[in-house]
Amino acid sequence: MKKTQYILFVLCMTLCFSCTVDESCRTNQSVLIDMGMYHINQTDTSRTVAAMSIDSITVRGLKYDATSKKYLYMDSVLYNNLKTITKIDLPLHSFDSVSAFEVTFNSKKITANKLTNKNDTILYLNKRDTLIVKHQNTDKYLSLQCGSIKVHSVDTVLTTNNFIDSIRITNRNVNNINVENIKIYK
Numbered sequence: 001m002k003k004t005q006y007i008l009f010v011l012c013m014t015l016c017f018s019c020t021v022d023e024s025c026r027t028n029q030s031v032l033i034d035m036g037m038y039h040i041n042q043t044d045t046s047r048t049v050a051a052m053s054i055d056s057i058t059v060r061g062l063k064y065d066a067t068s069k070k071y072l073y074m075d076s077v078l079y080n081n082l083k084t085i086t087k088i089d090l091p092l093h094s095f096d097s098v099s100a101f102e103v104t105f106n107s108k109k110i111t112a113n114k115l116t117n118k119n120d121t122i123l124y125l126n127k128r129d130t131l132i133v134k135h136q137n138t139d140k141y142l143s144l145q146c147g148s149i150k151v152h153s154v155d156t157v158l159t160t161n162n163f164i165d166s167i168r169i170t171n172r173n174v175n176n177i178n179v180e181n182i183k184i185y186k
Contacts, residue, residue: 025146028176032089033133033154035182040165052186054085055107062100062130071100071130092135092174094150101131105163107186127163134158140175151175157182 039052061076078090078101092099105127134156141148152174157167168183 025143027142027146029142029146029149031149031151031174031176032091033152033174033182034087034089034178034180035184036087036180037085038183038185040185049185051086052107054105056081056083057085057088057106058082058104059088059090060102062102064098064100071102073102087180092133092137092152094137097135097137099133099135101133102128103131103163104128107163128160129162129164130160131164132156132158135174149176154181 037052037054038049041048041050057079058077058081059079061074061078062071063074064070065072079085079088088103090099090101106125107127133154135152135154138151138153139148140151154169154172154174157169159167163186164184166185168185169181170183171179171181174181
């Protein structure tokens with residue numbers, strides 16, 4: 001009888017102490033570079049910048065091949081014909097200091113025509129730009145449960161300027177906080 005009570009006591013204590021709170025990682029571990037799309041409206045007297053909505057966008061990862069001295073497609077399609085987008089979030093290479101992307105834009109621009117007093121529509125179909133982001137990589141310790149993440153510091157951003165007019169780096173630190181890092185202007 002005492003042996004049965006002892007076994008029940010040990011079993012109850014084991015069940016009570018094994019149901020502790022799980023201290024799992026609740027920290028955002030996703031590190032993506034945030035790029036916003038903007039349009040520059042320039043008239044004779046003023047210049048304004050407004051957020052731009054892209055009708056559709058496709059983004060593919062590229063990798064530099066040293067033997068052919070070209071950027072080749074990786075097997076990753078990061079955005080596949082995504083509709084009505086104002087920003088893109090892209091992952092940077094963790095072990096390489098250069099990340100490259102091919103961005104295909106499909107968009108339209110409506111402008112006022114002063115001669116006809118009507119709006120003109122300009123279509124941009126399958127305009128491809130290559131974005132090259134040069135960055136430095138650093139490990140950032142989060143906690144015992146979460147481990148560490150790779151954060152980046154952006155040095156330079158280059159583009160082929162087929163659709164993109166210009167680029168401005170607004171925040172060089174790319175980490176797990178959702179902040180716009182780059183402004184892309186059309």
